[in-house]
Amino acid sequence: MVHQAQGQMVQEVAAGSLPAPPSRYVLRKEDRPTGGVAAPELAFPTVDLQRLAEPGDVEEAGKLRSALESWGLFAVTGHGMPESLLEGVRHAGMEFFHLPPEEKLRHANRTEDGEFQPEGYGIDRVDTDEQVLDWCDRLYLTVQPEEERRAQFWPARPPSLARLLHEYALGSERVARRVLGAMARALGLGEGFFLGRVGDKVASYARFTFYPPCPRPDLVHGLKPHTDNSVVTVLLLDPDVGGLQVLKDGRWVDVPVLGRGELLVVVGDEMEIMSNAAFRAPTHRVVARAGRERMTLALFYQPEPHRDLVPAEELVGEGRPARYKKLGAKTFADGFWDAFALGERTIDFLKVKVEQEPQELKAA
Numbered sequence: 001m002v003h004q005a006q007g008q009m010v011q012e013v014a015a016g017s018l019p020a021p022p023s024r025y026v027l028r029k030e031d032r033p034t035g036g037v038a039a040p041e042l043a044f045p046t047v048d049l050q051r052l053a054e055p056g057d058v059e060e061a062g063k064l065r066s067a068l069e070s071w072g073l074f075a076v077t078g079h080g081m082p083e084s085l086l087e088g089v090r091h092a093g094m095e096f097f098h099l100p101p102e103e104k105l106r107h108a109n110r111t112e113d114g115e116f117q118p119e120g121y122g123i124d125r126v127d128t129d130e131q132v133l134d135w136c137d138r139l140y141l142t143v144q145p146e147e148e149r150r151a152q153f154w155p156a157r158p159p160s161l162a163r164l165l166h167e168y169a170l171g172s173e174r175v176a177r178r179v180l181g182a183m184a185r186a187l188g189l190g191e192g193f194f195l196g197r198v199g200d201k202v203a204s205y206a207r208f209t210f211y212p213p214c215p216r217p218d219l220v221h222g223l224k225p226h227t228d229n230s231v232v233t234v235l236l237l238d239p240d241v242g243g244l245q246v247l248k249d250g251r252w253v254d255v256p257v258l259g260r261g262e263l264l265v266v267v268g269d270e271m272e273i274m275s276n277a278a279f280r281a282p283t284h285r286v287v288a289r290a291g292r293e294r295m296t297l298a299l300f301y302q303p304e305p306h307r308d309l310v311p312a313e314e315l316v317g318e319g320r321p322a323r324y325k326k327l328g329a330k331t332f333a334d335g336f337w338d339a340f341a342l343g344e345r346t347i348d349f350l351k352v353k354v355e356q357e358p359q360e361l362k363a364a
């Protein structure tokens with residue numbers, strides 16, 4: 001049975017102009033967000049994908065390696081998508097969230113019997129009374145394989161949204177593929193190494209997230225701390241309003257508002273497993289904002305569901321034991337939803353880490 005809180009959109013709560021968020025959204029004192037450190041002083045990494053594609057460009061490859069090692073996410077330029085397309089899909093997404101509730105609920109992430117399922121429009125899954133809810137509404141869609149798109153969840157309004165998302169997804173997939181190629185090269189593996197493990201029929205999911213203005217951003221999470229359920233995620237941020245933070249060396253750091261033509265690439269859990277932790281998925285969260293709404297669009301790339309997730313043999317050896325157990329890509333992807341509702345990492349929730357002997361821990 002669906003939890004009764006599942007039917008309440010944050011946008012409607014926010015429209016009530018309450019002086020403070022209802023208790024369902026209010027975090028325990030120790031979990032409340034504190035101010036992040038501004039990233040510019042730490043030189044936020046940017047990688048030019050066009051330069052990265054040139055095998056001789058050692059400097060750009062070095063930038064990628066250092067971004068992966070010290071941040072786990074980075075801005076990308078040179079991705080070939082026109083700014084007008086990014087602007088267009090962002091605009092269409094925002095228009096969707098501004099439609100009347102009854103229009104959006106045609107694509108609700110609940111069946112007529114009230115059962116929750118992840119695809120469609122609504123809030124994230126609510127399992128218990130204790131779960132503190134995030135200050136955001138979502139629209140979640142299967143994008144690839146194309147034959148698995150479920151038309152009933154794709155908004156009919158604005159009429160341009162479906163076409164723009166399709167077009168944007170084509171460009172975003174090229175970004176993901178180029179990044180996966182470069183990540184393999186960065187480890188001394190062949191360009192096609194991770195792409196081969198993901199398979200030809202990569203799975204991708206789009207998630208539009210809308211953060212309404214919040215009367216007390218200090219009390220809530222826009223989006224709770226998590227790592228992504230992906231090999232890599234391509235994120236189109238809001239060009240005007242920040243809020244994303246990444247946990248870096250134990251501190252929350254603000255991801256800057258990027259240029260209008262830039263995208264953000266985030267390493268996900270599946271890459272952490274496949275690379276045997278050579279690349280780690282960064283923990284990130286979103287801080288809510290007073291007085292400003294914000295919308296982002298994430299595309300999550302996952303391996304074909306029948307594939308195994310396992311540390312690459314090439315990255316396991318003397319002094320570098322396998323850190324993760326083998327499991328099915330579908331089992332892992334499905335486990336994400338259970339873990340996320342509890343605020344846990346899928347890797348921990350599904351007990352994917354190999355217990356290490358004390359001497360191995362010392363060497364690691």
Ligand SMILES: O=C(O)CCC(=O)C(=O)O
Pocket residue numbers: 207209223228237243244284286295296298
């Ligand atoms: O909205 C953002 O800035 C981040 C969204 C995100 O991390 C996610 O959807 O996984």
Ligand SMILES: [Fe+2]
Pocket residue numbers: 226227228284
């Ligand atoms: Fe994320």
